[in-house]
Amino acid sequence: MSPVPAAAPPRNAFREQQWREAHERYLDCARRVFAALGYPAATVADIVEAANGSRATFYAHFRDKADIAACLFERVLPEEGGIYHLGADFPGPAREQVRAWLDEHVLQFWTRYAVEIEVVNHAMAADPRIAARHYQWIVDAVCRLEPYLARWRGEHEEAGITRACLLVLQLERLCYHWLIRGVRHDRETVLDILAENWCRELRVLAEGPS
Structure with missing residues (x-):
């Protein structure tokens, strides 16, 4: 009897993993930025720079600075x-x-x-x-x-x-x-x-x- 082939992973599994990793990276970087600068002085640009990312990627995950603060909590x-x-x-x-x-x-x-x-x-x-x-x-x-x-x-x-x-x-x-x-x-x-x-x-x- 031929072995049953393993089920192929969902086609979007790799994209989902990338999305989760990017999400966590922005949260980790936001925490460091907030800890260093304080929430009032920190900007989205500071977080994007710390994450070595882009504003487009940031806004694909978070609405604004307040939203990433809420997600962090x-x-x-x-x-x-x-x-x-x-x-x-x-x-x-x-x-x-x-x-x-x-x-x-x-x-x-x-x-x-x-x-x-x-x-x-x-x-x-x-x-x-x-x-x-x-x-x-x-x-x-x-x-x-x-x-x-x-x-x-x-x-x-x-x-x-x-x-x-x-x-x-x-x-x-x-x-x-x-x-x-x-x-x-x-x-x-x-x-x-x-x-x-x-x-x-x-x-x-x-x-x-x-």
Whole structure:
């Protein structure tokens, strides 16, 4: 019996690979440019030059500078989502476990991805479309807290999601001004307050609407 020939790869597989590689190259170069120059001073021309590419290729991948900033942040969203997925497993929740989660996962994420967070905040301020994308990211993060939203169904669903979104947004704003913009806070005090706030609000969410 003659061997069955291997299936030929899709004709466009090579083009798709080229597209992905170019996309990632522009994102990597944009990160370096933003880190070196800051978002306000950086230009599309700077990114194109760093990528050794062309403006035509840039605009085949990204709408503008704000769009590549958003895409840069979207690249780390799976890791951010994983953080809130971990938060959904708290028993109780226990204050010390919540505090350790904030210290070891949430604050570490903000420190590790300071460039991505800084540029997307500038992009949100400049472009309402990026701000809308950011709010959807918040909603997606909140969905990772699903066990705490189980009682918020039907007419109460919007209220539950809004409460959870507010909890995440408060955390984001504090971390942004503290860890990115450099407003001075005592780390231990901040962790104590955040842990108390998260424990209290997660209990309210777990109990459901009164």
